[in-house]
Each structure stands twice: as structure tokens, then as C-alpha cells.
Amino acid sequence: MKISREDVLRVAELAYLDLSEAELETYRAQIDEILEYIGKLNELDTAKVEPMAQVLTTDQQADATLREDLVVPCAVAEDVLAHAPDPEPPYFRVPKVIER
Amino acid sequence: MATNWTIDAVREALAAKKISARELAADFYKRIEARNPELNAFLALTPERARRQADRIDALVAAGSPLPPLAGVPVAIKDVISTRGTKTTCGSKILENYTPPYDATAVERLEAAGAVILGKTNCDEFAMGSSNENSAYGPVKNPLAPDRVPGGSSGGSAAVVAAGLAVASLGTDTGGSIRQPGSFCGIPAMMGSYGRVSRYGLIAFASSLDRIGPFATQVKDVAAILRTIAGRDANDSTSTTAPVPDYLAELAKPLKRLRVGIPKDYFGEGMDADVRQKIEAGIALFKKLGCELVDIRMPHTDYAIAAYYIIATAEASSNLARYDGVRYGLRVEDDSLLAMYRKTRGKGFGPEVKRRIVLGTYVLSAGYYDAYYLKGQKVRALIAQDFRDAFTKVDAILTPTSPVPPFKLGERTSDPLQMYLADIYTVTGSLAGVPGISVPCGKIGGKLPVGLQIFGPAFGEARVLQLAHAFEQAGGAEV
Numbered sequence: 001m002k003i004s005r006e007d008v009l010r011v012a013e014l015a016y017l018d019l020s021e022a023e024l025e026t027y028r029a030q031i032d033e034i035l036e037y038i039g040k041l042n043e044l045d046t047a048k049v050e051p052m053a054q055v056l057t058t059d060q061q062a063d064a065t066l067r068e069d070l071v072v073p074c075a076v077a078e079d080v081l082a083h084a085p086d087p088e089p090p091y092f093r094v095p096k097v098i099e100r
Numbered sequence: 101m102a103t104n105w106t107i108d109a110v111r112e113a114l115a116a117k118k119i120s121a122r123e124l125a126a127d128f129y130k131r132i133e134a135r136n137p138e139l140n141a142f143l144a145l146t147p148e149r150a151r152r153q154a155d156r157i158d159a160l161v162a163a164g165s166p167l168p169p170l171a172g173v174p175v176a177i178k179d180v181i182s183t184r185g186t187k188t189t190c191g192s193k194i195l196e197n198y199t200p201p202y203d204a205t206a207v208e209r210l211e212a213a214g215a216v217i218l219g220k221t222n223c224d225e226f227a228m229g230s231s232n233e234n235s236a237y238g239p240v241k242n243p244l245a246p247d248r249v250p251g252g253s254s255g256g257s258a259a260v261v262a263a264g265l266a267v268a269s270l271g272t273d274t275g276g277s278i279r280q281p282g283s284f285c286g287i288p289a290m291m292g293s294y295g296r297v298s299r300y301g302l303i304a305f306a307s308s309l310d311r312i313g314p315f316a317t318q319v320k321d322v323a324a325i326l327r328t329i330a331g332r333d334a335n336d337s338t339s340t341t342a343p344v345p346d347y348l349a350e351l352a353k354p355l356k357r358l359r360v361g362i363p364k365d366y367f368g369e370g371m372d373a374d375v376r377q378k379i380e381a382g383i384a385l386f387k388k389l390g391c392e393l394v395d396i397r398m399p400h401t402d403y404a405i406a407a408y409y410i411i412a413t414a415e416a417s418s419n420l421a422r423y424d425g426v427r428y429g430l431r432v433e434d435d436s437l438l439a440m441y442r443k444t445r446g447k448g449f450g451p452e453v454k455r456r457i458v459l460g461t462y463v464l465s466a467g468y469y470d471a472y473y474l475k476g477q478k479v480r481a482l483i484a485q486d487f488r489d490a491f492t493k494v495d496a497i498l499t500p501t502s503p504v505p506p507f508k509l510g511e512r513t514s515d516p517l518q519m520y521l522a523d524i525y526t527v528t529g530s531l532a533g534v535p536g537i538s539v540p541c542g543k544i545g546g547k548l549p550v551g552l553q554i555f556g557p558a559f560g561e562a563r564v565l566q567l568a569h570a571f572e573q574a575g576g577a578e579v
Binding site: 003007008010011012014015016017018019020023027030031033034035037038040041042043044046049050051052053055056057067076079080082083084085086092094095096097 | 197198199201202294295308334337338340400402403405406407409410417421424425426427428429430431433434435436437438440441442443445446447449451454455457458459461462465472474475476477478479480481482484516517520531533558
């Protein structure tokens with residue numbers, strides 16, 4: 001077994017994800033099977049391989065340069081807050097996190 | 101009135117005043133009304149936006165002004181791509197009421213070129229799936245065979261074009277989500293190189309893989325849409341300044357004697373016998389067109405699925421951390437902030453998305469990062485090297501798009517690994533960052549479409565399109 005019930009619980013906690021008992025067991029079994037399959041990567045010796053951290057090659061990256069850091073109008077606060085679940089302009093309101 | 105509109109046909113009809121852009125849009129809405137209840141391919145329609153744009157085009161026609169390249173062309177947009185003022189749900193309950201305050205760059209460019217946006221198309225939740233059955237709003241039916249899936253994740257975008265409910269559409273491709281539904285719905289569908297099209301306004305799934313690209317009924321129209329949306333955008337630092345060739349002009353050029361690679365590694369076990377027969381007939385047609393067929397090896401192909409599902413889920417677990425019930429989307433109330441996060445995410449995300457968040461968080465977590473994520477990134481480098489090596493020998497690579505024809509709804513939903521394994525021919529190009537197109541390559545029993553995939557080197561879209569166009573013109577869809 002690659003992944004235990006405790007592993008799934010720990011990961012769900014890291015991801016702030018509520019899972020039901022049924023989901024826990026279903027995902028554990030399915031992910032176990034997926035990890036078992038992923039284990040085939042160990043057939044490859046990658047000791048001398050650099051991980052691919054960028055898709056664009058160096059010359060293409062030079063293309064994708066950062067834009068200039070210009071000040072531009074950005075009056076979107078109203079639009080953005082209009083779609084928040086609990087807005088208190090100019091803030092987003094959340095449940096209390098600090099005890100007084 | 102014509103039923104199979106193309107970009108050129110729309111343009112000619114408008115210029116000759118045979119129809120107005122407004123009438124054309126109204127005609128498409130009538131078709132949608134008749135067909136969408138069965139197909140479930142559109143999630144939202146934008147008739148007011150379409151009418152405003154159509155009126156602008158009709159004013160140009162009335163004034164005798166030059167028409168922009170996509171004037172009056174009715175198009176549809178996958179619901180993971182932001183549209184100002186129109187709900188963009190990503191096929192998820194967590195964004196059921198989300199209305200973006202801005203347009204994606206690709207949408208803006210389509211409209212600037214004259215296209216008329218009809219609405220938003222159904223898809224697998226957050227583009228995670230290969231059958232469109234992971235949408236929180238129900239599956240899309242394949243218009244060619246309503247008991248079958250349209251493919252995924254851009255199943256709605258493929259289905260609306262195949263059913264004649266839009267002339268073209270935008271989808272997104274992370275591991276095959278444009279090419280595979282294109283194949284399943286019998287239409288050409290293209291993913292440009294990584295960096296070719298701006299992703300500004302695309303709601304992220306896996307940022308090192310996600311790309312936006314077109315569906316249309318003919319390769320020429322795919323080329324026209326790609327040309328419109330491609331090119332540098334200051335709002336996406338991964339979009340490159342590499343010049344965008346005039347793909348349409350490239351299509352018109354005669355096909356030179358090209359070397360096309362047939363990778364043995366894509367023709368092993370697991371391919372449906374009928375698919376194999378069609379693909380072999382398709383390859384024979386390329387030979388007839390004067391291409392030189394070259395046997396090549398891409399030795400790491402068999403490891404692509406494993407590497408892909410590590411990298412894609414890892415990036416997804418990070419990208420989807422933003423859905424926390426604070427700034428937009430669903431919130432499930434609780435007195436505690438952390439419990440509010442957990443409940444919101446537990447209720448808002450569907451099963452496939454949760455499964456991928458758990459897997460992705462696991463492969464990135466302390467103690468497993470090296471064994472999984474780092475290993476995946478190293479194998480990704482080997483797969484990219486396979487492509488670079490191949491393109492020193494050949495101009496393009498031919499493969500099947502999918503090992504199986506469109507399957508029946510519900511047939512594969514209980515086994516996620518089996519569903520993942522069917523992405524084998526498309527994820528390789530996604531990992532490598534190269535462009536790929538799926539073109540229709542016959543129908544099994546005259547009914548179920550097969551797609552042939554053409555890969556080119558990074559930023560070699562013109563060659564890929566030229567080959568696809570020549571194949572289509574030579575009757576590829578009927579092999």
C-alpha cells in the first residue's frame with residue numbers, strides 16, 4: 001500500500017479540504033492505484049537529469065520579457081468586491097480569527 | 101440558408117448583403133435553442149453581447165467600410181475563459197455565481213477581429229477530465245453519437261462546432277483537452293506552442309501546461325482563429341514576442357516534400373484495432389501527398405502519463421488554493437475561518453477535482469517531493485528531449501490523437517486511472533510544450549470519428565497547419 005488513510009487525512013488538512021468518510025476511503029484506494037502506476041518512473045535512472053522547471057527554452061524566455069513597471073489606472077475594487085461572498089467595502093469580511 | 105458556415109462564407113454573405121450579422125446571430129441562437137437541450141453543450145448564452153457586436157459589424161457593412169478578419173463569425177468560449185459580465189463557472193459549483201470583471205485577452209482579440217460571441221460552453225470541472233462527465237452541470241452529448249461522450253475537457257466547445265451551433269470556438273488544452281474532443285467530435289482542433297497564446301483571463305489549472313486554442317470545421321478556420329489570438333500580451337509574462345506568421349498565407353503554399361516521423365512507441369498495445377486501421381490509412385495518405393515517412397523512436401513515451409499526472413495535479417493543488425470562500429465564489433459559513441475554508445472547498449469541488457487536489461498535495465508534501473514531484477520534472481525533461489531529438493530528423497510527427505474512439509457515457513467513470521491512461525498520445529506534447537493539431541481521419545463504421553495528431557517543433561505551427569490542411573483537402577476525413 002502506497003498511501004494510508006492517515007496520509008489522506010494529513011493531506012486533506014494541508015489542502016483545507018473536508019472529506020466525508022466515504023470520500024476518504026474511495027480516494028485513498030484510487031490514489032493508491034495511481035501512485036502504484038506512477039512507480040514505473042523508478043525504472044528510469046534520472047540521477048544525471050536536470051528537472052524541467054521551464055517550458056520555454058532560454059532564447060524563448062528572453063522573448064517573454066517582463067513588461068515595464070508602469071502605473072496604470074486600476075479602478076476595479078468595486079467590481080471585484082461586488083462578487084465577494086461577504087463584502088464590507090473596501091474590505092472582504094471573514095470570520096473572526098483573533099480573540100480579543 | 102447555408103447550414104455549414106465557414107469564416108469565408110460568413111464574410112462573403114455579409115459583404116454581398118445576403119444576410120446581416122444580426123440575422124446570422126439570431127439564426128445561430130435558433131439552432132442552439134433547438135439542439136442544446138439535448139446536447140447540454142452551452143452553459144450560458146450572451147445574446148445581448150452578440151447583438152451589440154453584430155450591430156457594429158452591420159454598421160461597417162452599411163458604411164462600406166473594410167470588414168475585420170472574423171467579421172460576424174459566431175463563436176463560443178469554453179467556460180474556464182473569463183468573459184466580462186458573463187458568468188464563468190469552470191463547470192464547478194464553487195464558481196456557480198462568479199462573474200469576471202474582465203475579458204480574457206483571447207476573447208478580447210476575437211471580438212476586436214469582429215467575431216460574435218454566442219455564449220459559454222460546458223466542460224469538465226476546472227478542465228479536469230477526458231469525457232466532459234466531470235462537469236457539475238451534467239455531461240455533454242456527442243452530436244455525432246448522442247449515447248457517447250464528446251471527449252474532454254473542452255467537450256462543449258467541440259460539440260457546438262460539430263453540431264453547427266457555432267462556426268468556431270475556443271477551448272483549453274492541458275493534457276489533450278482540445279485535441280481529444282476535436283478527435284471525438286470529428287473536427288480539427290489545435291493547441292499552439294506553450295507561450296503562443298496569452299492565458300490572461302484563463303482560470304488556471306496547471307500553469308506550466310495550460311494553453312488556449314481553437315476548434316473549427318476546417319483547418320483554414322483553425323488557422324484564422326489561432327492567428328487572431330496568438331502573440332505577445334503584456335498581461336501574460338509567458339506569452340512570447342516570437343512573430344506570428346500569416347498562417348493562412350502558409351496554408352496556400354504548395355506542400356514541399358516533408359519528412360514526417362512515425363514513432364513506433366505510439367503504436368504499441370492498447371490502441372483500438374479500428375483506430376489503428378484508420379490511422380494507418382491516414383499515414384498512407386500523407387505518403388501519397390509526397391511526404392517521406394521516417395520511423396523514429398521516442399523512448400520515454402510510456403512514462404508520460406505518470407509524469408503528467410504528478411505535475412498537473414501538483415500545479416492544480418497550488419492553483420486551486422485560491423478558492424477559499426473569501427474573495428469570490430461559494431462560501432459555506434462557519435464561525436471559524438479554517439472550518440469555513442474546509443467546508444467551502446469540501447462542498448464546492450466535485451470528486452475529480454478533490455481527488456487531484458489530494459494527489460497533488462501529496463506529491464508536493466514533505467518527504468514525497470523528491471520521490472514524486474522532482475522525479476516527474478526530470479522525466480518531463482527526458483520527454484521534451486525525445487521531441488527535440490525527433491525534430492532533428494523530421495519536420496513533423498504523426499500519431500493517433502486517442503487510442504480509443506468516443507466511448508459510451510458512464511462507461512469509464514468508475515476507474516480514474518483507466519481514464520487517465522487514455523491520454524497517452526496527447527500528454528507527451530503537452531509536457532514538451534510543442535504545438536499539436538488533431539485532424540479528422542475517417543469514421544469507424546461510417547459513424548465514430550477518429551483523429552490523427554500532428555506535432556511540430558516549438559513555434560512550428562505554420563508547418564503543422566499546412567500538413568493538416570493538405571491532409572484535409574486530400575480527403576483525410578474520409579479515409
